[in-house]
Amino acid sequence: MGEDHAKQIRSIKVLMLPWLAHGHITPFLELAKKLILRNFHIYFCSSPINLNSIKPKLIIDPNFSNSIQLVELHLPSLPDLPPHYHTMKGLPPHLLPTLEKALDMTKPELSNILETLKPDLLIYDRLPIWLPDLASSMNIQPISFITGGAAMTSFLYHCIKCSDRQFPFPKLYPDFSKIKFTQESAEYSSTDSGRDSAIGAVEMLGKSRGVVLIRTSRELEGKYMDYLYASLGKKVVPVGSLVPDVILVNH
Numbered sequence: 145m146g147e148d149h150a151k152q153i154r155s156i157k158v159l160m161l162p163w164l165a166h167g168h169i170t171p172f173l174e175l176a177k178k179l180i181l182r183n184f185h186i187y188f189c190s191s192p193i194n195l196n197s198i199k200p201k202l203i204i205d206p207n208f209s210n211s212i213q214l215v216e217l218h219l220p221s222l223p224d225l226p227p228h229y230h231t232m233k234g235l236p237p238h239l240l241p242t243l244e245k246a247l248d249m250t251k252p253e254l255s256n257i258l259e260t261l262k263p264d265l266l267i268y269d270r271l272p273i274w275l276p277d278l279a280s281s282m283n284i285q286p287i288s289f290i291t292g293g294a295a296m297t298s299f300l301y302h303c304i305k306c307s308d309r310q311f312p313f314p315k316l317y318p319d320f321s322k323i324k325f326t327q328e329s330a331e332y333s334s335t336d337s338g339r340d341s342a343i344g345a346v347e348m349l350g351k352s353r354g355v356v357l358i359r360t361s362r363e364l365e366g367k368y369m370d371y372l373y374a375s376l377g378k379k380v381v382p383v384g385s386l387v388p389d390v391i392l393v394n395h
Contacts, residue, residue, distance in 0.1 A: 155183050155184060155211075156264050156265065157184075157185050157263040158176075158264065158266070159266050159284075160186060160187065160266075160289075161190070161267075161269060163269040163270055164190065164231050164232055165231070166194075166231075166233055169194055170386075171289075171291045173188065173388075174388055175267070176212050177208065178383070178384075178386075184211075187263060188215065189216075189254075189257065191217055193227060193230050195214045195216060201388075218250075219246040220250075222242055225239060229243065230246070244271060248274075251272070251274060251278065254272075255278060258278065258279060258284060259282065262284075263284055265286075266279040266285065266287065267288075268287070268289070268348070269288075269348075270345040273344055273347060276351035276353075285353045285354075286351060287355055287356070287357060288351070289358075289359075290357065290358040292359070293360050293365055295365055297358065297368070297372060298371045299311065299316055301346050301349070301376075304343055305375070306375075354378055354379065356372070356376065357383050358372075358380055360382050361382050361385065369382065
């Protein structure tokens with residue numbers, strides 16, 4: 145009976161891997177803080193330089209440091225991409241394809257991380273594109289987390305997947321006919337240095353298992369969430385705005 149009870153209260157283990165930009169890392173971290181209140185244990189995975197920047201945000205509360213475990217992902221040091229460029233912060237724009245390439249080369253290390261930690265769930269971002277398939281092959285449920293809003297995501301989805309039809313919300317983009325995305329343009333490999341981030345994000349949505357998390361609320365973007373649900377055939381779950389708490393320091 146004691147063993148059965150232990151199984152019932154066991155934390156759900158989640159590996160989170162945001163894109164290497166603080167505009168993605170911050171909402172992932174805020175979502176992690178929400179999840180630990182619901183008996184989740186979080187493995188928060190990113191490059192060492194990104195993890196170093198968020199450590200101070202975790203030490204302010206013992207619950208964070210106990211339930212959010214930082215996991216270093218070591219990108220290869222390519223000739224133009226030393227470790228201090230393993231982040232979008234301060235990255236010269238022309239090195240973005242190189243950073244994406246470096247992340248794409250981490251499959252052996254991420255395979256080892258998943259095999260070692262054995263999480264129940266993987267919450268992933270827009271890259272690397274092979275990650276949800278890798279998780280599924282290890283019987284780990286992959287779940288997409290959209291850090292942008294539902295309006296933008298539904299528009300991009302329509303442009304890429306339904307470009308032959310008028311966008312159903314013309315007020316969002318009245319001149320839809322000038323947008324030229326095609327299904328053929330979505331057919332790229334994970335090693336293409338010129339991959340389009342919007343197309344990649346849409347492709348990743350299709351790999352999410354049964355549910356998609358999105359940084360918004362139904363009150364603000366309900367109709368766009370419904371459009372995504374109808375298009376994807378997956379439950380679209382809003383997780384709120386995920387605005388970080390303001391910490392006041394007394395001097």
